[in-house]
Amino acid sequence: MFALQFDQLDRQAELRINPAHLRELAQQADSSILPVHRQQLLTQDDSLLWLNWSELSDTVEEIQDKHLIYLGQVQGADQIKHYFSYRLTEPDYFIKQFPSVLLKGLRELLPVLSEAESFLANVAIGIEHWHNTHQYCGYCGHTTYSKLAGFVRQCSNQECAKEHYPRTDAAVICAITYQDKILLGRQAQWPENRYSVIAGFVEPGESLEQAVAREANEEAGLTVTNIQYFGSQPWPFPQSLMTGFTAEATHPSIELKDHELEHADWFTRSQINELVGCSQLILPYKYSISRTLIEHWRNS
Ligand SMILES: [Zn+2]
Structure with a gap:
């Protein structure tokens, strides 16, 4: 199981059409609202x-439906609990009232959050980011x-009235092996000695497998076969869906064609250790x- 996956959230999409009912659900005593601001979350300790x-009411001038996002419900042992996020426009106002509250990004929080909290925070941040970057219509500019x-x-x-939906960018990530070695590469801007498997975004008109083959060729000059789906993981930095693959290179010679990587090489398990x-x-x-792809190969 990958991080950021939690199968207990029922998104209840059919409830989204009724703002008045959602407001009632949000006002239930055991409903939880997660304030989000610019891909950051409010934290305490x-x-x-x-x-x-009522806590949210105390800290914003007026709770507005346009900022309230319904994430869904989770069936507990004896009751259903509803989860919302709220797009905070003025976190300073909130933070001034509660000096111990800090804004933190998900990357910083993942190590300390539970599986369910990581997942819900990821959904909330993903939608909030989409709102922030889609304030204007891409068709007419209004x-x-x-x-x-x-x-x-x-x-x-009103003459345009186009509806825009949240975006998720498809990306591929692939553990490429050759005999008993795995390909690891690094980008120049990464921290020193940090290496990973190759990855890239899917281009229009391309299948996931075609994207794997293209990225292997562009980033490392490799031809790959036996491309196998491994699993997927939402990756909220900022709005990707990472689809993982394994593949085998037909030859070992590496050429950094597009120079996205500054260095790539083959590593055996013992070299990695x-x-x-x-x-x-x-x-x-x-x-x-x-990391899951690499560990899977190391343990195979
Ligand atoms: Zn428009």
Whole structure:
């Protein structure tokens, strides 16, 4: 199981059409609202700050439907609990009232959050980011407004009235092996000694497997066969869906064609063990699908 996956959330999309009912659900005493601001979350002592309706009412001038996003419900042992996020426009106002509250990004919080909290925070941040970057209609340039509990933005120009939906960018990530070695590469801007498997965004008109083959060729000059789907993981930095693959190179010679990588090489398991042991190789973030792919190969 990858990080950022939690199968207990029922998104209840059919409830999104009724803002008045959602407002009632949000006002229930056991409903939880997660304030979000610019891909950051309010935290206190490294815990997410979930608010109920009255706590949120105390800290914003007016709770507006356009900022309230319905994430869904979770069936507990004896009751259903509803989860919302709220797009805070003025976190300073909030933070001034509660000096111990800090804004933190998800990357910083993942190590301390539970599986369910990581997942819900990821959904909330992903939607909030989409709202922030889709304030204007891409067809006519007029402003857009939020509807359907935050899952649609509609153009305010009545002649256009286009509906815009949250974006998720498809990306591929692939552990390429040749005999008993795995390909690891690094980008120039990464921290020193940090290496990972190759990855890239899917281009229009391309299948996932074609994207894997193209990226292998562009980044490392490799031809790959036996491309196998491994699994997927939402990757909210800022709005990707990482689809993981394994593949085998037909030859070992590496050529950094597009220079996205500054260095790439083949590593055996024992080389990785040795280099990681003396910190000359730093593997990807523990919660990433790239790390899962590498660990899967190391343990195979
Ligand atoms: Zn428009």
